Amino acid sequence: MRARIILDVDTGIDDSLALLYLLASPDAEIAGIAATAGNVPADRVAANNLAWLDVCGAPAIEVALGAPEPLAIPLRTTEDTHGPQGIGYAELPESRRPLSDRSAARMWVELARAHPGELIGLCTGPLTNLALALRIEPELPTLLRRLVVMGGAFNHPGNTTPTNEWNVHVDPEAAKEVFDAFSxxxxDRRPIICALDITETIEMFPEHLRRLAERAGCPPDRPVSAxxxxxxxxxxxxxxVRxxxxxxxxxxxxxxxxxxxxxxxxHDPFAAAVAIDPALAVLRPATVDVELTGTLTRATTVADWAGMWGRQPNADIVIGTDPVVFFDRLITRVGDFARAVHPPARQEVS
Incomplete structure (x- = not known):
């Protein structure tokens, strides 16, 4: 059975690889893509998603524009990390594919209502769109088959402040609303959380890019090097590949x-792999909440592993995986996909 996925992204370099991983996976189908403001503004995210679909020769997939701002604070973007367009040095052609007529939040709700118990939500950016969708349809936690989130940091330093991770930092109010709703x-439908504790062990090196290019049938004359x-x-x-x-x-x-x-x-392609195959991850249940008022710790995700709050677990946190297995899958799937979409005999630099 193919995993049918609503993908909510702030594309983003690693979000791009998550999208490619899903497109390249025969056991996955993308039901819709929600563009969330985060790494770059939401309209740029949407344009990146549409452009990747063109480069990959993908069929028509709905891409819906999300909210331009977080729920309660101004938007903070991170072009220093992901480049001025959100995709590093890549220069994707602008797409003529149309955006959806419905908002990202409305797409979440209407797809989940139309396919109860079938869809997996995969969020690799701030949770703004999902929080807005939950305000429209509070039953989403039971309408979805499962939710997978890349976000948070628990027994690990943050990557934005000493204690918090980027996606939660951008919209902590949204993250709290989502975790509260999924209580x-x-x-069997608790969200799977891929936090920095595990995603910072998913380290890509130039050797991975070389292997991917070889798998695609175009071994590089000059591989990427430090x-x-x-x-x-x-x-x-x-x-x-380019x-x-x-x-x-x-x-x-x-x-x-x-x-x-x-x-x-x-971070994000690993979450995509877990959405398709949770067996890649070792999970541990916990009760997760988000700090909203701390002077030094606002936007920190806190996990109660031992039940000290007296509340039932509302998340399964990934605490282990095998990065070698993940990268083998990524290289095989995306490399084979790149070769199939652009066969070596017809490749031309454009």
Whole structure:
């Protein structure tokens, strides 16, 4: 049975890889894509999603525009991390595909109502759209088959402040509304949370890009290297591989400039892989809440692992995985997909 997924993204370099992973997975089907403001503004996110669909030769998939601002605070974006357009050095052609006539929140609600118990929600950006959808339809926690969220940090430092993770930081009120709402979900429908504790172990290196290009049938003449000058561009004849290289190179450089090495944390494609196959993850139930008033800790996700609050678990937190297995799947799926969409005999640099 194929996993039918509502994808809510703030595309984003690693969001791009999550989208490609889903498009490349024969056991997944994207029912709709919600563009949420986060890494870049929502309209840019939507344009990135439409452009990736074009590059991948994807069929018509609904892309709905989300709210332009978080629920209660001004929007903060992160072009320093993801580039001015959100996709690093990649330069995707503008798409002529139309945006949906309905809002992202309305798309969430109407798809879930039309397919009760069938859809998996996958959120790799701030939770603004889902929180707005829950205000329209409070029964979403039982209408969805499952929810998978990339966000939060528990027994791990934050990546935005000392204690909080980017997606929650952008809209903590939305995150709290979502976690509170899913307190009513049965145990088998608790959200799966892919937090920094685990996603920062999902480290992509230049070797992964080389393997992906080889799998796509276009081994690079000059593979991406830590010794390259900043801003070098790919010459791959395969558009999917070329744009991935150019996007991820920017991400490598960002991590190196922040003393983390020439690597990139693949937060979002890991969450996409877990949405399709939860067996990739070791899960531990907990009660999760979001701090909204702390002077130093606002937007921190807090997990009660031991039941000290006297509340039932409302999340299953990923506490373990095998990054080698994940990257093997990513390289195989996306590499084969890139080769199928742009066969080597017909590849031309465009």
């Amino acid at each position: 009513s979900a049965p145990a 010794h390259d000058p900043d801003g070098l561009r790919s010459t791959s004849p395969n558009p999917v 744009h991935i290289d150019d996007a991820v190179r920017f991400y490598f450089e960002f991590h190196r400039h922040h003393d983390q090495g020439y690597l990139a944390h693949m």
